[in-house]
Amino acid sequence: xxxxxxxxxxxxxxxxxxxxxxxxxxxxxxxxxxxxxxxxxxxxxxxxxxxxxxxxxxxxxxxxxxxxxxxxxxxxxxxxxxxxxxxxxxxxxxxxxxxxxxxxxxxxxxxxxxxxxxxxxxxxxxxxxxxxxxxxxxxxxxxxxxxxxxxxxxxxxxxxxxxxxxxxxxxxxxxxxxxxxxxxxxxxxxxxxxxxxxxxxxxxxxxxxxxxxxxxxxxxxxxxxxxxxxxxxxxxxxxxxxxxxxxxxxxxxxxxxxxxxxxxxxxxxxxxxxxxxxxxxxxxxxxxxxxxxxxxxxxxxxxxxxxxxxxxxxxxxxxxxxxxxxxxxxxxxxxxxxxxxxxxxxxxxxxxxxxxxxxxxxxxxxxxxxxxxxxxxxxxxxxxxxxxxxxxxxxxxxxxxxxxxxxxxxxxxxxxxxxxxxxxxxxxxxxxxxxxxxxxxxxxxxxxxxxxxxxxxxxxxxxxxxxxxxxxxxxxxxxxxxxxxxxxxxxxxxxxxxxxxxxxxxxxxxxxxxxxxxxxxxxxxxxxxxxxxxxxxxxxxxxxxxxxxxxxxxxxxxxxxxxxxxxxxxxxxxxx
RNA sequence: GCUGGAAUAGCUCAGUUGGUAGAGCAACUGCUUCGUAAGCAGUAGGUCGUAGGUUCGAUUCCUAUUUCCAGCACCA
Numbered sequence: 001x002x003x004x005x006x007x008x009x010x011x012x013x014x015x016x017x018x019x020x021x022x023x024x025x026x027x028x029x030x031x032x033x034x035x036x037x038x039x040x041x042x043x044x045x046x047x048x049x050x051x052x053x054x055x056x057x058x059x060x061x062x063x064x065x066x067x068x069x070x071x072x073x074x075x076x077x078x079x080x081x082x083x084x085x086x087x088x089x090x091x092x093x094x095x096x097x098x099x100x101x102x103x104x105x106x107x108x109x110x111x112x113x114x115x116x117x118x119x120x121x122x123x124x125x126x127x128x129x130x131x132x133x134x135x136x137x138x139x140x141x142x143x144x145x146x147x148x149x150x151x152x153x154x155x156x157x158x159x160x161x162x163x164x165x166x167x168x169x170x171x172x173x174x175x176x177x178x179x180x181x182x183x184x185x186x187x188x189x190x191x192x193x194x195x196x197x198x199x200x201x202x203x204x205x206x207x208x209x210x211x212x213x214x215x216x217x218x219x220x221x222x223x224x225x226x227x228x229x230x231x232x233x234x235x236x237x238x239x240x241x242x243x244x245x246x247x248x249x250x251x252x253x254x255x256x257x258x259x260x261x262x263x264x265x266x267x268x269x270x271x272x273x274x275x276x277x278x279x280x281x282x283x284x285x286x287x288x289x290x291x292x293x294x295x296x297x298x299x300x301x302x303x304x305x306x307x308x309x310x311x312x313x314x315x316x317x318x319x320x321x322x323x324x325x326x327x328x329x330x331x332x333x334x335x336x337x338x339x340x341x342x343x344x345x346x347x348x349x350x351x352x353x354x355x356x357x358x359x360x361x362x363x364x365x366x367x368x369x370x371x372x373x374x375x376x377x378x379x380x381x382x383x384x385x386x387x388x389x390x391x392x393x394x395x396x397x398x399x400x401x402x403x404x405x406x407x408x409x410x411x412x413x414x415x416x417x418x419x420x421x422x423x424x425x426x427x428x429x430x431x432x433x434x435x436x437x438x439x440x441x442x443x444x445x446x447x448x449x450x451x452x453x454x455x456x457x458x459x460x461x462x463x464x465x466x467x468x469x470x471x472x473x474x475x476x477x478x479x480x481x482x483x484x485x486x487x488x489x490x491x492x493x494x495x496x497x498x499x500x501x502x503x504x505x506x507x508x509x510x511x512x513x514x515x516x517x518x519x520x521x522x523x524x525x526x527x528x529x530x531x532x533x534x535x536x537x538x539x540x541x542x543x544x545x546x547x548x549x550x551x552x553x554x555x556x557x558x559x560x561x562x563x564x565x566x567x568x569x570x571x572x573x574x575x576x
Numbered sequence: 577g578c579u580g581g582a583a584u585a586g587c588u589c590a591g592u593u594g595g596u597a598g599a600g601c602a603a604c605u606g607c608u609u610c611g612u613a614a615g616c617a618g619u620a621g622g623u624c625g626u627a628g629g630u631u632c633g634a635u636u637c638c639u640a641u642u643u644c645c646a647g648c649a650c651c652a
Contacts, residue, residue, distance in 0.1 A: 045647095054580070141647030142579030149649045153579050156647070184644095188587075197625080197643050252652060271652060305577050305650060306643090314651080365652095399652055418651090450652095486611050515609080523613030537611055549612065556612070 002171075003041045004160065014044040016077065016125040017135050017161035021046050023117040024066035025157075029053060034119065035096045035145065035154055043160030047143055049096065055155050060137045063157070067135070074130040075114040079123060082109045090118060134168040135161035138175075183465035184311040190470050190478070190528060192461075193312065201309045201316030203458055208478035211508065212464075213457055215476050217297060219349075219575075220321055220454070227342055229295040229323060234275025236299060240265040245431055246274040247367055251400050255303045272298035273425075273450055276324040277432040285436040290446065291327035291335055297457070298322050312462030313417065319457045325449040326434070332447055336383035336405075336422060339451060343407055343420045346453050349575050350464065355416070356389050357406045359397035366400050368427040376424045377403045401427040407453075411466045419455035419463065471529040471551060475572045481509040481548075482530045484521045486537035488513050495536045498546060498561055505565050507572075526551065532568065 004010045018037035021044075025032050029050055037046035048055075055063075082090070084101060087109040091097035097120055101109060112121045114129055126132065136159060143156035162168040179185075187193045192209030195202065205213055221231070243249040243256070248271060257268040269275065276294060285292065301317045308314050327335055340356075347354055358380055361373040380403055384391045391405070398404055407420030425448045428434075435443040454460035464472070474480050483499055485491035495511050502509040512521045518535070525533040535547045535556065547558045559567070 056580080139646060140580075143648050144578075147649075149578070153648075155579080158647080195644095200643065246652095248652065255650090255652085273652090302651080307577060307579095307648085308650065309644090401652080423652090484612085487609050489609060517609090517615060518611055520614055521612090526613055533612080535612065539611085547612090554612085 004043055005039050005041050009163070010161075011039050012124055012126060013132070013163060014039045014161045015121070015123075016129075017132050017159060018044040018046050019077075019112060019114065019117075019119050019121065019125065020067050020070060020129055020132050020135075021063070021137070021157060021159060022048070022119055023070055023114060024063050025050075026117055027070075028063060028066055033094055033096050036100075037119075043138070043158060045143075045156050045158045047145075047154040047156050049154050055140045055157065057140070060140060060157070064135075064137050067132075067137075070115070071129045071132050073115070074128055076128050077125050078113045079125070080111045080113055080118070082111055083107055084109055087111065087120070091120065132161060134163065134165050135159055136168060136172060178466075181466045181469045182311075183313075183462045186465050186470040187312070192465065192478070195311075200306065201304060201314075203312060203315055203317070209461070211478040212461055212472065212476050216454065216457060216460070219475075220297070223342075223346065224293075224295045224323070227293070229293040231295050232276070232279050233296060234272060234279065234298060235269070236301075237261075237266050237268050238275065240267055242274050242278075243267050246271075246277075246428065247400060247431065248274070251365060252302075257301050257303060268301045269298070270300050270302045272296050272300065272320060272322045273324060273428060274432075276322075277428060277434065280324070280326055280434055281432065285326070285446070287328060287436055287438045287444070290436060291325050291331050293323060293325045295321075295323040312458045312465075315456075315458050318459065321452050321454045321457065323449075323451050325451070326429075326436070326446040327449070328436075328444070329447055332379050332424065332449075333383050333386070335449065336380065336424075337387050339422055339449070340383065340387040340389065340405075343422075343453050347407075347409065347420075350467070352409045352463075352467065354407045354409045354420070356384060356391040357394050357397075357408060358384065358391045359394040359399075359404050359406060361398050361403060362396050362400060366398070368401070368430075372426050373398075373403065376426055380405055380422075380424060399423050399425075401425045409463060411463050417455075417459065417463055419460055420453045421451060421455070423450040425450055472531075473576050474531040474568065475575050477529075477531050478508065479510050479528070479530050480507055480568065480572075481532045481534060482525045482528075483509060483511045483534045483536060484518060484525065485511070485513055486518055486535065488515065490538065491536045491541055494541045498534065498536065501561060502565065502568075505569065507565070507568050522549075531571075534564075 002010065004014055018039070022034050022037060025048055031051060033049040035047040035049065037044060084107050087101050088098060090111070091101065100120055110121060110123055111118050112123060112125050138158045138160060140155060140157050142153040145151035145154050160171060162171065187209070190208060191206050192212065193206055194204045196204065237259070240249060240258070248256070252270060256270050259266050276296065279294065280292070297319050299317065299319050304314055304316050309316070325335060360377050361370070366373070384405065402423055402425040404421050404423040406418045408416040409419050411417055429445050429448055434446055436446050438444045481502055483495045485495040492513055495513065499509050499511050512525070514521065522533065529551055531551050533549045535549070540546055540558070545558050545560055546564055547556045548564060549556045
């Protein structure tokens with residue numbers, strides 16, 4: 001998808017279209033007051049105060065009509081240069097604009113006028129409303145004034161505008177295509193997972209989804225073993241005191257599930273790190289052993305707000321592919337460079353594109369010394385630069401214990417999902433009094449890194465479902481080969497013989513011997529997106545061969561069973 | 577959590593002035609034994625999310641509640 005905000009031409013077009021929207025709303029609802037109407041990656045929106053009036057889907061159509069009318073009128077868009085005083089006079093009845101004007105430091109203020117409608121704006125804009133022909137209002141919703149949940153809600157209307165009709169049509173078609181890839185829909189159709197009303201946000205893995213889940217786990221263990229990780233499993237529930245020590249209790253107790261055991265309060269882990277700390281402390285460590293890389297596929301629970309839940313993308317119970325790396329200060333940069341290249345290698349297997357974001361110290365919710373934070377942030381920056389990547393800065397978005405690098409992958413809707421993250425932590429080792437024995441025999445404080453690559457298995461599978469539109473590569477596919485005997489009477493024995501051979505070679509295979517026509521079973525094999533479908537009939541039986549058809553292809557290839565097994569094994573080995 | 581919308585068979589959906597529900601697919605049974613995306617016929621399947629209320633009567637109207645959807649806020 002095109003990033004409208006970053007395309008200069010489209011940015012101006014969409015910004016002008018936001019004004020057009022406001023103009024139309026003002027004509028239809030004279031009492032409407034306007035807050036801000038910025039351009040975003042997907043188009044534009046405008047936050048509007050309509051008092052008690054609620055904009056519905058049907059109202060959007062009316063507003064669109066009014067916008068089209070203004071476009072047809074071909075209103076010139078004029079730039080006004082105003083002093084603060086003049087601006088305040090023009091917008092004297094609009095408390096939102098007065099607030100905006102008072103927030104501007106310079107004395108000169110610009111506004112744009114089309115017909116009788118004037119709106120505050122830095123600009124630039126297109127010269128006439130007639131250039132705003134190809135737009136569409138997409139959705140409406142509430143949005144907090146100034147983005148703060150303590151404030152009242154305004155109504156937000158989203159839309160998008162393009163230069164040509166073709167671009168708009170193809171964009172709308174693309175939105176439709178994205179809906180078809182929705183992992184919740186595909187998850188139901190392919191029987192991968194379910195979520196019950198008895199457990200909102202707590203996904204159930206069905207047999208086929210569990211096969212994918214397990215394939216990802218196996219792959220993860222293999223690759224981490226190569227990278228020198230050791231593995232642990234820590235308890236799901238630990239005493240509240242531990243969470244007080246880690247700082248999670250103070251920062252996140254509202255989102256933690258708790259229970260009382262023998263009159264002591266326990267919390268279900270929302271993070272794996274405190275458990276990992278206890279494992280580290282179980283032994284003395286020498287500087288010679290560092291860095292120590294400890295991996296844990298750890299099941300965590302977080303009480304996410306009900307409105308935040310969304311399929312597998314946001315759940316209340318999920319497995320983090322966590323790891324904690326303990327090292328000396330000198331080892332930080334090289335370890336992070338190594339991690340970035342590890343993550344890069346892992347994502348390439350899935351053909352996932354990603355971008356790196358650096359999040360720095362939060363304004364208030366943080367622990368530790370500012371100087372330590374600054375140094376940590378510097379180290380992360382250097383590591384990215386040395387890895388040859390670019391990054392986006394997110395000031396104030398760091399974890400409460402340290403700055404972090406987020407790896408955001410793009411899903412089919414163009415949404416960015418944080419999957420991987422590397423978090424530097426100079427506080428937790430202090431709080432847990434972690435030490436190692438240095439070469440001079442004294443005890444020193446190690447530094448630690450928290451990191452995940454998938455992020456959570458649940459969310460990652462959600463992203464993969466949409467990424468592949470359910471047509472998983474063979475190594476992940478729940479069923480890799482489907483065998484269809486043309487006639488049950490004559491070919492079932494040979495079909496079963498082949499199934500046994502594939503079974504023996506650890507290939508996930510099924511035989512569809514239902515009393516249905518070949519075309520019917522072939523259709524289902526395709527709608528279930530099974531990578532390889534084998535057809536067994538007289539020709540194959542006589543020649544002791546098999547014919548197979550790859551998913552989404554129309555032609556059939558005939559080979560010996562040995563050749564076929566070799567082919568599948570090769571495909572799986574190459575992670576295709 | 578907030579704003580708005582939705583909830584009817586396993587799935588997708590129809591059902592307007594309130595008179596206790598229907599289709600296609602799937603399932604099951606029979607017939608058909610079939611060569612690359614839907615063979616034919618029949619059967620069964622719903623307390624119309626849940627709980628109250630209004631009414632002679634509620635899937636339909638009202639209230640509450642649960643879950644889902646679109647955003648917002650949140651996301652260690």
